[in-house]
Each structure stands twice: as structure tokens, then as C-alpha cells.
Amino acid sequence: DAGITQSPRHKVTETGTPVTLRCHQTENHRYMYWYRQDPGHGLRLIHYSYGVKDTDKGEVSDGYSVSRSKTEDFLLTLESATSSQTSVYFCAISEGGAQVANEKLFFGSGTQLSVL
Amino acid sequence: AQSVTQPDIHITVSEGASLELRCNYSYGATPYLFWYVQSPGQGLQLLLKYFSGDTLVQGIKGFEAEFKRSQSSFNLRKPSVHWSDAAEYFCAVNTNAGKSTFGDGTTLTVKP
Numbered sequence: 001d002a003g004i005t006q007s008p009r010h011k012v013t014e015t016g017t018p019v020t021l022r023c024h025q026t027e028n029h030r031y032m033y034w035y036r037q038d039p040g041h042g043l044r045l046i047h048y049s050y051g052v053k054d055t056d057k058g059e060v061s062d063g064y065s066v067s068r069s070k071t072e073d074f075l076l077t078l079e080s081a082t083s084s085q086t087s088v089y090f091c092a093i094s095e096g097g098a099q100v101a102n103e104k105l106f107f108g109s110g111t112q113l114s115v116l
Numbered sequence: 117a118q119s120v121t122q123p124d125i126h127i128t129v130s131e132g133a134s135l136e137l138r139c140n141y142s143y144g145a146t147p148y149l150f151w152y153v154q155s156p157g158q159g160l161q162l163l164l165k166y167f168s169g170d171t172l173v174q175g176i177k178g179f180e181a182e183f184k185r186s187q188s189s190f191n192l193r194k195p196s197v198h199w200s201d202a203a204e205y206f207c208a209v210n211t212n213a214g215k216s217t218f219g220d221g222t223t224l225t226v227k228p
Contacts, residue, residue, distance in 0.1 A: 004159075031214055040125075042206060042220040043160075050214070058215070090159055096214060102148050102167045105216060107159030 003027055004108040006091050012114045019078040021111050023091030025071075030096030032074040033105065034058075034066060036087040043090065049074055050096060081115045088112050118143040118209050122219035129197050130227045137192040137222050139207030148210035149190040151181055154221075155203050163205075166190065177201070202226045 003026030013019050023032060031050055035043040035058075045058030047066040055066050063085060065077045078085055092105040119142045129135050141147055148167045152160035164175025171183040181192045190207060207219045 033216075035218075040220055042120075042122075042218040043216075045215060045217075048215065092159075094214060102165070102210070103214065104150060104162040104165060105152075105160070107161070109157075109159050 004091060004093060004106060006089075006108040006111050008111060009109065010112045012116065013081050014116055015082060016080050019081050019113065019115075021076045021089055021091075021113070023074045023076070023108060025074075025093050027093060027095075027106070028071060029093040029106075030071075031094040031103075032068065033092040033094075034064075034074070034076045035090045035092060036060065036085075037090060037110070038087050046076065046089075081113075083115050086113060086115045118147075118211060118217045120207050120209050120217055120219035122205075122207055122222050124222045125220070126223045126225070128225040128227060131199050132196050135192075135194045135197045135201070135224070137205050137207075137224070139190045139192065139219060140188050141190060141207070141209045142188065143209050143211075147183075147190075149181075149183060150208040150210065150216070151175065151179070151190075151192050152206045152208060152218075153177075153203050154206065160206060163192070197224075197226055199226045199228065 005024045007022045033048040034046040044060045049055045049068040067075045089111045091108040094103040121140045150165045151163040154160045166173045166183045204221045208216045
């Protein structure tokens with residue numbers, strides 16, 4: 001299994017509070033991703049990173065920010081959590097070589113976030 | 117923008133029966149296509165992928181998929197389903213920038 005650790009695994013928070021989720025990898029992969037999974041919506045990309053300090057938005061980035069100061073860590077922050085952000089959040093990584101489109105994703109085990 | 121459609125939300129098959137899960141994609145360039153499987157409480161795991169060459173690709177756990185450009189499809193098949201195959205299955209297409217777009221998933225139930 002790829003070395004991907006997400007923390008926390010579960011979190012309950014209140015509306016309006018800031019929340020930070022952490023993804024840590026030991027594979028030295030270049031690309032890192034944050035997805036959210038909701039029933040009936042599959043996985044939707046929030047943000048991704050193609051290198052240290054290099055990030056870009058995905059299809060559902062509103063209300064989220066990310067940071068990557070080291071290769072191994074990719075942080076997802078909800079500045080002011082809302083109930084619509086209750087979801088399961090998955091971190092994924094890929095090697096990001098010359099054929100990046102052909103590379104598979106390795107997934108973490110997910111973080112269940114509940115915003116009350 | 118690319119998109120993926122999995123028409124079947126839920127499929128039930130008997131153990132030992134054959135399986136086909138449908139996937140249709142929309143993408144303007146050469147598609148890079150993937151099938152992933154997710155067991156309850158887990159992240160996704162790659163079953164197989166296609167980017168060029170032989171249109172019939174083999175994956176892990178006895179799964180295969182056939183790419184049909186004329187139909188924009190990449191259907192997943194297995195000749196004989198085992199109870200342990202019960203899971204959720206996701207089809208995905210990658211862009212040249214390495215971003216993956218997923219379908220909404222198909223939940224497979226296996227009857228004894």
C-alpha cells in the first residue's frame with residue numbers, strides 16, 4: 001500500500017469554525033489531490049498540487065484553501081465550515097512523471113467530516 | 117470539459133454469474149481511462165487502466181475492460197463474480213494535466 005496518512009480520520013465541528021485536514025505521504029510523489037465524496041456525486045476534485053507551493057483549483061474549490069510547503073504534506077483548510085461541507089474527504093497522490101495523464105492515483109483512507 | 121457517466125447506480129448479480137458495468141465518457145482528446153474499486157470505509161484502489169494499444173485491457177482480480185472509441189465507452193467485465201467483489205466501482209478519465217474526473221459510481225451487490 002502507498003504510504004498515505006490522512007488526519008484526523010473523523011472530525012465533528014460546528015458551523016463557522018475553521019478546520020484543517022492533513023495528508024502526509026512517504027512516497028515522494030509530485031502530485032497530490034484533495035477530493036470529496038458525497039452520495040450520488042462520486043468523487044469531486046477540490047484542489048490539487050503539482051509541486052511544492054504549486055497548487056490549482058478543482059471543480060468544487062469554493063470555501064476551501066490548500067497549502068503545500070513540503071513535498072510530503074498537503075493541507076486542506078475550510079476557513080469557515082458550513083453544513084454543505086459535511087462529506088468524506090480523500091487525499092490522493094500520483095507520481096506526476098512525463099506521462100502524468102497515464103498515472104494512477106493512490107488514495108488515503110479518508111476523513112469523515114461532520115459540520116453541525 | 118471532460119465527464120464520465122455510469123448509467124447504473126446499483127447492480128445485483130448472483131455469485132458465479134457474469135458482470136458488466138457500464139461507463140461512458142466525454143473528452144475531446146485521447147482519453148486515459150481508469151476503473152477503481154472502493155470497499156466500505158476504504159479509499160479507492162485501481163483495477164485497470166487504458167491509454168493506448170490493445171482495446172481490451174486486463175486488470176487485477178480477474179477484471180477486464182474494453183475501450184470502444186466509436187461508442188465512447190469503457191465497460192468493465194468479469195466472467196464469474198465472487199462474493200468478495202461486492203463494492204462500489206468508479207470509472208474515471210484523466211486529462212493531460214493529470215486531473216481525474218470520476219463517474220458517480222456503481223454499487224455492486226452479490227447474491228449467494
